Amino acid sequence: MTVKTEYITTETKGNRDLVDLTPKLREIVKKCGLVNGIITAFAPGSTAGITTIEYEPGLTKDISIFLESLLPYAGNYHHHETWHDDNGSSHLQASFIGPSITVPVVDGDLTLGTWQQVVLIDCDTRPRRRRVVVQMLF
């Protein structure tokens, strides 16, 4: 079996900024010669998540608004007592979305739908540099 690991580094604005990872994932699949097998994208850190969504400006706003309404920045979080921090909502939003996704690759392409992209959601309360781990098994 082949195991290959690559990284996608990206700057985010935080506050549920959405980054489309799909073009880079496609590049990596091609470069590494992955024809049939799985690709896992994993976000190290506990304030960012990875999922899929139709990456268009409307939903980009909607998911941000939804996460903020579900777990508001201004809420009371015990996490703030631990670290005198302000990102309790970020942690919970990220745990909720989950840090990783595994996508089957068939005939050299990710099996995504036409209107489906793999996205990183940065839930932290400030801009961050993120280094997503991309691992392929084939």
Add this chain to the structure above:
Amino acid sequence: MTVKTEYITTETKGNRDLVDLTPKLREIVKKCGLVNGIITAFAPGSTAGITTIEYEPGLTKDISIFLESLLPYAGNYHHHETWHDDNGSSHLQASFIGPSITVPVVDGDLTLGTWQQVVLIDCDTRPRRRRVVVQMLF
């Protein structure tokens, strides 16, 4: 290593219709000779999700009611401005559930609990035909 890919095609009613994928997954595991390894089920498209649940009529209603209360069909979504569409809630519900699941297979069987099934939740606002990608590595 062996990589095998199969598909499960299913008709859904949309509106958070729940489809139990487990019997078909068990068939696939047997047919492909997977004894120890992983199976990933992935839903292409951005309005359906995959998770596990106890597949019984009560929870089938409960999860549908919960998703509708969390992200109501009649809510205001910027997505509708982009496409003059009506399924903003479907997209967010699906991103939230996530499109894929990976289950270890041990001694020829999925390591699910007795009352745990792998389900597709179709969050779209109309009936859909879905083709779930099932990939095995062993």
Add this chain to the structure above:
Amino acid sequence: MTVKTEYITTETKGNRDLVDLTPKLREIVKKCGLVNGIITAFAPGSTAGITTIEYEPGLTKDISIFLESLLPYAGNYHHHETWHDDNGSSHLQASFIGPSITVPVVDGDLTLGTWQQVVLIDCDTRPRRRRVVVQMLF
């Protein structure tokens, strides 16, 4: 390819008790000689989930409070009609978190962030013994 399967057995208090699986996962990675590949942790049963979080006492309380507020124990669930049971909220919370996680391992270590731990959340309404399946492909 190598497929190795291990188990982590743990007693929980239920009621969204959080168990840090990371130390045991690190032990397993070392013991099994996994240098580069994936590790999947899967919770059999439909009332527990697996995700990542910063495992500290504040967030441990916050995630429990959040899940209870989102899906309260005292809510009305059709599941209770099926089994005359009391854990409808537990099932929905667990489906929501999801039962599994896949983490890339690089150079012999899980690619977690410094403040990120893999946790089991036991959403059931009573203490449980849980046996998490840990499968590695490399």
